Amino acid sequence: MRNQLVASGSWLFLFLLVAPTAVAQSSEPYRLGDCQALITLTTDTRAIHTAERVLASDRTEAYCRVTGQILPEVGFEVRLPDDWNGQFLMLGNGGFGGAIQAVIQGGFVPHLRAGFAVAATDTGHDADRQPLASFGVDRQKIIDFAYRAVHVTTVAAKDLIADYYGSGPKLSYFSGGSTGGRQGLMAAQRFPADYDGILVAFPVLDQTSHHLASIHTMQAMEKAPIHMNQLPTLAEHVYARCDGVDGVEDGLIAEPLRCPFDPAADLPRCNDGIARPSCFTDGQIGTLQVVYGDVKSQGETIMPGLPVGASAQGRVVGPFPPYVGSGWNPYLVNQNERPFRLQGSASFLQYMAFDTPRPEYDWRDFDVDTDPGRIRWIRTVLDATDPDLSAFRAEGGKLLMYHGWADSGPNPRMSIRYYETVRDTMDAPVTDFFRLFMIPGMFHGGGIGNPSVDAFAALRAWVETDTAPDRLTISYHEDGEVVRTRPACPYPQVARSMGTGSTEEAENFECVTPE
Numbered sequence: 001m002r003n004q005l006v007a008s009g010s011w012l013f014l015f016l017l018v019a020p021t022a023v024a025q026s027s028e029p030y031r032l033g034d035c036q037a038l039i040t041l042t043t044d045t046r047a048i049h050t051a052e053r054v055l056a057s058d059r060t061e062a063y064c065r066v067t068g069q070i071l072p073e074v075g076f077e078v079r080l081p082d083d084w085n086g087q088f089l090m091l092g093n094g095g096f097g098g099a100i101q102a103v104i105q106g107g108f109v110p111h112l113r114a115g116f117a118v119a120a121t122d123t124g125h126d127a128d129r130q131p132l133a134s135f136g137v138d139r140q141k142i143i144d145f146a147y148r149a150v151h152v153t154t155v156a157a158k159d160l161i162a163d164y165y166g167s168g169p170k171l172s173y174f175s176g177g178s179t180g181g182r183q184g185l186m187a188a189q190r191f192p193a194d195y196d197g198i199l200v201a202f203p204v205l206d207q208t209s210h211h212l213a214s215i216h217t218m219q220a221m222e223k224a225p226i227h228m229n230q231l232p233t234l235a236e237h238v239y240a241r242c243d244g245v246d247g248v249e250d251g252l253i254a255e256p257l258r259c260p261f262d263p264a265a266d267l268p269r270c271n272d273g274i275a276r277p278s279c280f281t282d283g284q285i286g287t288l289q290v291v292y293g294d295v296k297s298q299g300e301t302i303m304p305g306l307p308v309g310a311s312a313q314g315r316v317v318g319p320f321p322p323y324v325g326s327g328w329n330p331y332l333v334n335q336n337e338r339p340f341r342l343q344g345s346a347s348f349l350q351y352m353a354f355d356t357p358r359p360e361y362d363w364r365d366f367d368v369d370t371d372p373g374r375i376r377w378i379r380t381v382l383d384a385t386d387p388d389l390s391a392f393r394a395e396g397g398k399l400l401m402y403h404g405w406a407d408s409g410p411n412p413r414m415s416i417r418y419y420e421t422v423r424d425t426m427d428a429p430v431t432d433f434f435r436l437f438m439i440p441g442m443f444h445g446g447g448i449g450n451p452s453v454d455a456f457a458a459l460r461a462w463v464e465t466d467t468a469p470d471r472l473t474i475s476y477h478e479d480g481e482v483v484r485t486r487p488a489c490p491y492p493q494v495a496r497s498m499g500t501g502s503t504e505e506a507e508n509f510e511c512v513t514p515e
Contacts, residue, residue: 033164035064035080041163045071046156054079060112066160074144075100075122076153079108080164085115088161088169090154090195092176092183093120095344097145098127098135107175117169119157123149132344134359136351146381147186150174154187154194171463175456177201178410178444181401185384185418188399192392197463199456200401202444204410205384205418206303208375211353213295213303213411214345216368220290221332221339224283228333231326233278234288235312237266242308247496248503252448252486254440255494255514256307256405257413263288291332297372304413310406310443317445327443331408341409352378385418387425389434399434400459400469402488404442404451412438419491437472437488449476449484471495473506487511 038051048068056062064080077100091107093099103120111118124144125135135141154172162168174184174195181203187194204210226234242259243249253259263285270279280288295303310327318330326333331340338346346363353375354361379385392399403415419436437455441448451474458469469490476484484504487495489511501508 033166035066035164038064038066038160038164041160042068056082059109063112064164068156070149070152070156072124072140072144074124074149074152076119076149076156077104077121078117078119078157078160079112080117080161081112081115083115084117084165086170087116088157088172089116089118090150090157090172090174091118091120092150092174092180093123094178094180096127096131096133096135096347097121097123097149097179098125098130116173117157117161119153121149121153132347133351134347136348137357137359142352142378143381147183147190150183150187151191151194154191171196173197173199173456173459173463175199175201178204179207181205181410182207182384184399185401188389188392188397189384189386192389192395192397195397197398197459198400199459200399201455202403202407202410202412202442203384203401203415206414207348207382207384208353208379209302209383210410210414211345211348212297212366212368212372212375214341215349215363215366216295216302217291217332218339218342218345219364219366220287222364224281224287226280226284226287226328226333227275227277228326228329228335229277230275230280230284231311231328231333232313233280234267235326237261237268238308238311241266246494250484250503251312252440253307253309253405254486256309258514259308261292261308263292295368297368297370302368302372303411304417306408307405307412309441309448310408312406312448314406314441314443314448315446315450316443322446327406327447328408331444352382385421387418387421389422389430390426393426393433397433398459398462400437400455400462401435402437402439402453402455402472404439404444404447406441406447407444409444416491431490432468435469436491437469438491439474439488440486441476450478451476453488471506471511 035053036051039048042048050067052065054063054065062082066078069075089111091103100120100122108118125141158168172195174187176184181200182205184198184200185203185205188198238261241261242253245258246254268279270276270281273281275281292305294301294305313324314327315322316325333339349363350359350361351357355377403412405412423430442451453472453474458472461467462469471487471489474486474488475482485506487506487509489495493511493513495509496512497503498508498510
């Protein structure tokens with residue numbers, strides 16, 4: 001099986017669905033506890049709402065489903081399979097959280113089939129009643145969303161596992177993408193003993209800087225917007241400059257940071273100042289320079305510029321049936337409504353950024369030079385940017401992170417910046433417990449050539465057999481069939497063709513450290 005990205009409910013709920021490989025079962029089946037008896041485990045801080053047996057179906061084997069709440073409002077669900085593999089998996093959220101059902105629909109079934117006891121949380125609020133960041137009027141809900149809900153749900157789930165099976169999990173995992181990726185990094189930083197292995201995908205780890213940079217970009221977009229019908233022209237000229245940088249012209253930009261693309265020099269101009277699909281106005285060139293340029297405040301870089309390449313066509317996955325379109329849609333451009341990055345970031349400024357919520361705050365009033373210095377408290381609770389992972393390493397934990405080079409949601413360079421900071425901070429090599437892989441062509445769900453990678457299987461092998469991932473195999477699909485494979489190499493290594501054999505096959509590439 002392979003990883004897939006799905007979305008449910010609204011754009012908030014993009015998350016990672018990893019399909020684990022089967023594991024060997026014990027020769028002696030577990031003696032199941034009484035599922036309904038778990039309802040008696042309510043305490044002064046934890047309520048068990050329901051505990052019920054769910055019979056086997058064509059989707060899953062039988063399991064015990066437990067729902068509950070941890071004070072003050074952290075909702076959770078745990079599913080305990082009859083044929084337990086002895087392991088636990090916590091699944092992460094997307095966007096601003098606020099829903100268990102979205103995580104359940106995407107992630108529970110394949111893991112239950114593989115024998116995992118699985119858990120998820122609503123992060124302490126209800127997104128239907130408090131959409132986007134509007135729950136930020138309650139500081140406790142911010143804390144629960146930021147880091148507490150995942151931890152206390154993990155503790156509760158392990159308690160239920162021990163009561164139901166008679167022993168706790170032998171191994172514990174976390175898997176999440178986007179906000180779920182931030183949650184995974186937060187767990188490694190704040191609660192290093194919670195998990196043996198953590199899978200982090202395309203994390204919005206420096207969430208505060210992500211939102212501030214998004215607002216700066218959206219201000220430029222409002223002044224001189226890039227139109228949907230111009231994206232093919234943009235992609236054409238970007239790929240003409242960048243596709244062959246890695247030595248192979250294949251419709252993928254594998255090393256975007258080496259690309260010499262310059263909007264001012266490489267794009268056709270609309271000399272009459274009227275934007276058309278085939279050219280760009282001076283104002284639009286300025287907008288693209290903002291998109292691809294570093295966002296700075298008082299001379300300090302808040303967020304690196306977005307890598308080139310995401311404007312191309314690929315399989316877009318989101319809160320809608322998958323379709324073929326530009327990777328900029330709907331994050332940077334959106335045909336009939338606000339781009340997703342503007343929706344989330346404007347709400348962040350209204351309800352989270354400042355010490356007191358400002359529901360009437362107009363994102364257009366944000367000043368990138370003066371306002372970031374006023375935004376302090378939220379960084380201390382929300383951003384998973386602490387580079388000291390020594391406690392996680394001491395616990396024997398393994399952290400595998402990947403990010404698509406064509407992601408228009410969380411900036412891929414944010415992951416690189418964090419990895420490099422950890423590497424430069426730790427007093428020993430980090431590759432023995434932490435590795436980052438960059439995936440060419442991958443959007444924030446789907447991507448160019450519809451790529452997938454079974455990163456969870458690699459993480460399990462690392463944890464369970466000490467087989468460190470020297471490369472991951474990326475599969476690119478067409479009509480449900482794998483038509484190309486490529487290696488993803490542990491950063492800073494890159495995949496380069498060995499000059500023999502088909503460039504459509506991963507075995508003909510090697511991982512090298514660029515000069």
